[in-house]
Amino acid sequence: MDSTKAKNLLSRLKSLFLETDSCLIAHYYTEGTIQDLAEASGGFVGDSLEMARFGRDCDASNLIVAGVRFMGETAKILSPNKRVFMPTLEATCSLDLACPIIEFSEFCDQHPDHTVVVYANTSAAVKARADWVVTSSIAVEVIEHLVSQGQKIIWAPDKHLGRYIEKCTGAEMLIWDGACIVHEEFKAAGVRDMQAVYQDAAVLAHPESPASVLAIADFVGSTTQIITAAKTMTNRQFIVATDFGIFHKLNRILPEKEFIVAPTAGNDATCRSCASCPWMRMNSLETLEMLLVKLAGRVASRDSNHEIEVNEIVSERAMLPLQRMLNFAARNAISVKGKA
Ligand code: 13P
Ligand code: SF4
Numbered sequence: 001m002d003s004t005k006a007k008n009l010l011s012r013l014k015s016l017f018l019e020t021d022s023c024l025i026a027h028y029y030t031e032g033t034i035q036d037l038a039e040a041s042g043g044f045v046g047d048s049l050e051m052a053r054f055g056r057d058c059d060a061s062n063l064i065v066a067g068v069r070f071m072g073e074t075a076k077i078l079s080p081n082k083r084v085f086m087p088t089l090e091a092t093c094s095l096d097l098a099c100p101i102i103e104f105s106e107f108c109d110q111h112p113d114h115t116v117v118v119y120a121n122t123s124a125a126v127k128a129r130a131d132w133v134v135t136s137s138i139a140v141e142v143i144e145h146l147v148s149q150g151q152k153i154i155w156a157p158d159k160h161l162g163r164y165i166e167k168c169t170g171a172e173m174l175i176w177d178g179a180c181i182v183h184e185e186f187k188a189a190g191v192r193d194m195q196a197v198y199q200d201a202a203v204l205a206h207p208e209s210p211a212s213v214l215a216i217a218d219f220v221g222s223t224t225q226i227i228t229a230a231k232t233m234t235n236r237q238f239i240v241a242t243d244f245g246i247f248h249k250l251n252r253i254l255p256e257k258e259f260i261v262a263p264t265a266g267n268d269a270t271c272r273s274c275a276s277c278p279w280m281r282m283n284s285l286e287t288l289e290m291l292l293v294k295l296a297g298r299v300a301s302r303d304s305n306h307e308i309e310v311n312e313i314v315s316e317r318a319m320l321p322l323q324r325m326l327n328f329a330a331r332n333a334i335s336v337k338g339k340a
Pocket of ligand 1: 046047048049121135136137180206208221222223224
C-alpha cells in the first residue's frame, strides 16, 4: 500500500473508532501499523496480562482485540457487558489447540488433590476448569506462592514454560504436553553460533522457548518484560527469541540498539526462520477496517465472523481464576520483572 493510501486508511480507522465507541487493544506480535494505530487512537499495546487489565478498565463499549482468540475471550470474560470483536476469529494458538477441554478435564479429575494452574493461552472452557490462570509475566510468582502453601500442581498446556517454572521454583508439577509452534523452533546451537558473531549481544528469550535456549539466555520474560530488559541492559546488541512482531516496538524505542532474531534453522528444523506466529499475522489493517465498517453500520445482531461470545456459565466460572491472577498481580505489584 502506498503511503497516501495508508495515511487515508489510518485516518478513516481512527474516526471509525470514535464513531463506534471502540477501543483497539493490540499485542506486541501484531504488525507495526496496528500497534501504532492502537497507541494513536487511545487504545493500547501490551503483553497478554496488560491487555487483559486494559480491556477490563477501559470505558469504551466495544473492545477490538488484535491478537489471538484467547486474548479476545479473556477480554470478554473480564468485561461481560462490553462487546468484544476481533479482526478474525480464526486467529487461534497452538497451545489452545493442544489442550481440548474434555481430555484436560478428565486429566484433572484423575488428580483431585492438585491445584489446576493454566496458562492464559487456553480456551474459556479450560480456564473455567482451572483454579488459577496465569500469563508468562506472572507464572513463576504464582507457582512460588502455591508451592509455599504446600500445594500440588497441575500445569497446562505449555511444557516448556512448565519446565522453566519448575526450574525457577523447585516445584514438581504434572505438566500437559503442549507447545508453541513458534518458540519451540528456536535452536540453542544456532543461538550459540550467533553469539560467536555478535560477541556483545545479550540473549532475550520468551519462556515458551525450549529449555536449551532458556539455559543460555541472559534474560527470560514476557513480551513486555523483554522490552523492559532491552531498555535497562547496557548491551548494544540483542539476540531475541520470540515472535518478530516485537521488533517493531524494540526498534522504535531503542533505535541506537540492534536487535537480531534468534535462529530457528538447524539440522532438525522444520523451517528456516519462522519466528512468526501465523495466527497473529491474520490481523491486518484491512480486516480491521472491514470489522469497523460493519460495526459503524450498527451490527445489532451478533456478528459470527468477528464477535467473541462466551457461554455465560463458562464465563462466570472462568472469571474466578482470572480474577485471582489479577488480584495477585495487584497485591504483588507484578508488572515487568522477568528473570535475569
Ligand atoms: P505474553 O504474555 O508475553 O505477551 O505472551 C503471549 C504469547 O502468546 C506468547 O507467545
Ligand atoms: Fe500461541 Fe505461540 Fe502464537 Fe503466542 S506465538 S499466540 S503461544 S502460537
